[in-house]
């Protein structure tokens with residue numbers, strides 16, 4: 001999809017400039033283009049913001065009034081070779097990293113951060129109040145079950161629920177859970193799944 005305001009898009013940071021796992025840009029752009037002019041998107045599992053930036057860019061690209069809710073535990077990392085960069089840059093506070101990376105987008109998109117468990121966060125939303133929910137938090141079986149259960153009822157009829165990491169590796173629990181809920185009523189897009197609630 002062609003962004004409405006190409007010049008504005010050029011001023012926004014590129015998501016790939018920060019570390020992340022977002023290979024679902026197509027999903028976010030498609031959702032933003034199909035969404036009504038005013039609605040709510042929820043992202044569950046945001047890490048330091050590569051995917052949240054991608055969602056925000058897609059929203060800016062459509063020029064719609066879509067509010068974004070970003071949910072993550074954003075733990076404080078205290079040690080670990082793997083996390084040396086985050087320890088040095090934000091003293092291990094992943095939320096600081098996410099907030100810093102999202103700051104340029106907050107001038108253009110209504111963005112809310114919810115630092116809590118992904119399934120628990122659903123309690124803050126009325127049933128059928130969300131147009132699109134995307135799950136990329138804890139990928140173990142019980143967490144994915146809890147997330148899909150909690151968020152399915154929050155999604156409006158006509159909206160979508162989806163998530164990341166279907167396939168046998170590296171998270172074999174996700175696909176069986178999605179099949180358990182939706183049988184064959186979901187679409188595979190790269191490594192993401194998408195269910196149209198109607």
Ligand SMILES: C[S@@+](CC[C@H](N)C(=O)[O-])C[C@H]1O[C@@H](n2cnc3c(N)ncnc32)[C@H](O)[C@@H]1O
Pocket residue numbers: 019020021022023044045046047048049050051052071072073074075116117118119136137138143
């Ligand atoms: C795979 S990463 C998300 C990557 C991000 N979507 C991206 O593409 O850059 C998973 C994230 O889920 C968060 N997380 C794990 N379990 C969670 C839970 N129960 N509730 C909320 N967030 C959780 C972790 O803190 C981590 O940031």
